[in-house]
Amino acid sequence: MGVVEIGGWADETFGGVADVFRDNFAEFGELGTAVSVRVGGRPVVELWGGVADQRSGRPWTRETVVPVFSCAKGLVSICAHLLAQQGRLDLDAPVATYWPEFAAVGKERITTRMVLGHRAGVPVLDRTPSFAEIAEWAPVVHAVEEQVPLWEPGEAYEYHGHVFGFLVGEIIRRITGLTPGRFFREAIGEPLGVRAxxxxxxxxxxxxxRLVEAEGRPAGDPQSLLMRIVTMNGALVFPGLDEPHGWNDPELLGMELPGAGAVASASGLAALYGAAVTGIDGGSRLLSTETVTDAVREVSAGPTWQGFDLGQRWGSGFLLDSEHPRPMLGGRSFGNDGAGGQFVFGDDEFGVGFAYVANRMIGHGDDRANRLVTALRACLKG
Known part of the structure; x- marks a missing residue:
């Protein structure tokens, strides 16, 4: 590819992150991308480059936002932990304490922490809601209420995909009276001025x-449990980007899809996680040391209910540091990644908020963000 114009800046101490960001264009064929890092509440890396929309050639800027898929789980989980910190939500109390109808058909013992740790036993719904019903919210909530757990809650774990967002989101709605997207904006997004x-x-x-698919990404078996989880039994498409109902469709991105439907800028996400662990612009931190300690305690790891071990470790709502697939900075790191390779995390030991986003969907867990994190780790040690 030709010379890519890169905008932004990096503090001299963090030049290694800038070098890797530049190299990723040649190594991975990046189209458009951004990386943002905050340390101690202060931006130290703010870089962007390439093309936001391949059709028009519109360049990526600091203000550019992009679908970040399951990084949405981090936004919802930060909301849940904030409510717990405020004494409004007990993560270890039954979900039915706040949402009585949820207790039906064997779910009376399920706690919010089980959901946050993907242990609730309801990773997928038997029912297939329509696209309109997903947008409406209530029909999916009713389907969650009717769902029989696939295993004894708490005894195993499996990625809960979209159900995670609706389940934690409805708990937030029952407590606050606001849908999770609205609560996030009113309680966190707007006060902090973050673009998410x-x-x-x-x-x-x-x-x-505008997202583009990298060549050769497999479509996956639509009957597999994983594909049922990520498409809500085929109501959504994946992989799939075009209208109707693909991940470039403004109608889909405009609805509240809190398990995988967040849209954000890199600087917005880094500011969010920076605020969570240190505060930004001299403000107090969003999540206390005790709250982060609770969030990073391992809840799930090892083989899933299906018997797969992908190396992931889960705390309460967040991925934790692991050798594979997402190394971070250490035992105080917590974050989430997205289906297109996006990755965000915070760490209150190092005072870091990190975010990487891109519009070329190479694949979940690819190495673009990992290389940036490796460079960041070296810069921090230096």
Missing amino acids: WIGLPASETGELA
């Missing part, structure tokens, strides 16, 4: 990057 949404407002579509 669960339900993208129409006013932001002009800054939206």
